[in-house]
Amino acid sequence: MCAAYRISAQHREDYSSTVGIGDLVFRFRWVPTLLLALPIPLFVALGLWQLDRAEQKRALATALAERAAQPTYRIEGMVADGEGLRYRRIEAMGAFDADRQFLVEGRREGGKTGFHVITPLRMADSGPLLLVNRGWIPADPRGEPTPAPVPQGTLTLIGEAEVPSPPALALHGGEGAAKGWGARWPYLTLELFAATVDDPVQPLVMLLDPESPAGFVRHWTRPVPNVWMHQGYAAQWFAFALIALVLYVRLSFERTSRREDGR
Numbered sequence: 576m577c578a579a580y581r582i583s584a585q586h587r588e589d590y591s592s593t594v595g596i597g598d599l600v601f602r603f604r605w606v607p608t609l610l611l612a613l614p615i616p617l618f619v620a621l622g623l624w625q626l627d628r629a630e631q632k633r634a635l636a637t638a639l640a641e642r643a644a645q646p647t648y649r650i651e652g653m654v655a656d657g658e659g660l661r662y663r664r665i666e667a668m669g670a671f672d673a674d675r676q677f678l679v680e681g682r683r684e685g686g687k688t689g690f691h692v693i694t695p696l697r698m699a700d701s702g703p704l705l706l707v708n709r710g711w712i713p714a715d716p717r718g719e720p721t722p723a724p725v726p727q728g729t730l731t732l733i734g735e736a737e738v739p740s741p742p743a744l745a746l747h748g749g750e751g752a753a754k755g756w757g758a759r760w761p762y763l764t765l766e767l768f769a770a771t772v773d774d775p776v777q778p779l780v781m782l783l784d785p786e787s788p789a790g791f792v793r794h795w796t797r798p799v800p801n802v803w804m805h806q807g808y809a810a811q812w813f814a815f816a817l818i819a820l821v822l823y824v825r826l827s828f829e830r831t832s833r834r835e836d837g838r
Contacts, residue, residue: 615816625808653775669699672695689712692723699729763780765779
């Protein structure tokens with residue numbers, strides 16, 4: 576039989592086969608294949624996924640920088656694309672609707688638990704409601720919110736556009752669930768608020784500027800796109816794939832002389 580390819584009765588007993596390359600013989604084994612070779616495509620796929628996440632974060636960082644450099648956008652009429660204004664400085668004029676103010680529970684500031692005060696602003700020119708996050712108020716010793724008075728009259732407000740997202744685990748009965756929450760909500764989305772009113776609702780929320788006297792404690796933080804973190808994770812997954820490949824080859828190849836000595 577050709578020296579480059581041999582299958583022996585000894586190897587058939589453990590369901591393995593051998594392929595020779597010079598004095599090296601590759602021996603297929605099920606255990607190394609299952610433990611090392613099969614996970615390699617998974618490791619590579621996870622590395623590619625992390626590189627894609629890094630590219631998404633890089634695009635977000637670019638968008639943040641570009642929007643921060645743009646002039647203040649004055650909202651007049653209904654905004655067509657809330658996401659297109661996200662993180663951009665915005666300005667709006669109108670009067671607060673005190674009857675529709677509500678609080679978002681479980682917000683923390685300086686190690687203390689409290690509430691975010693959300694007050695709808697009825698815009699002066701067209702009538703849509705713009706939700707304004709006026710900042711954080713603490714809870715009293717009983718867990719109740721401290722007072723959050725609402726300014727009267729027409730105001731010109733400046734802040735940053737945001738589009739709130741629901742938490743990863745949202746336990747509620749659909750968009751109409753907020754109708755039964757009253758003045759204290761577990762979290763905020765525009766869809767939830769829109770389901771509680773008959774008026775049109777702007778597709779964004781204003782995070783009120785810290786310099787405005789119409790709010791409370793405001794320490795808004797923008798997301799920091801960590802591109803290097805995802806690139807590091809990608810390198811780790813690719814390293815796992817390489818280590819698995821090296822170990823698989825190391826366990827699967829052996830020299831002919833050593834095999835003959837072990838007979």
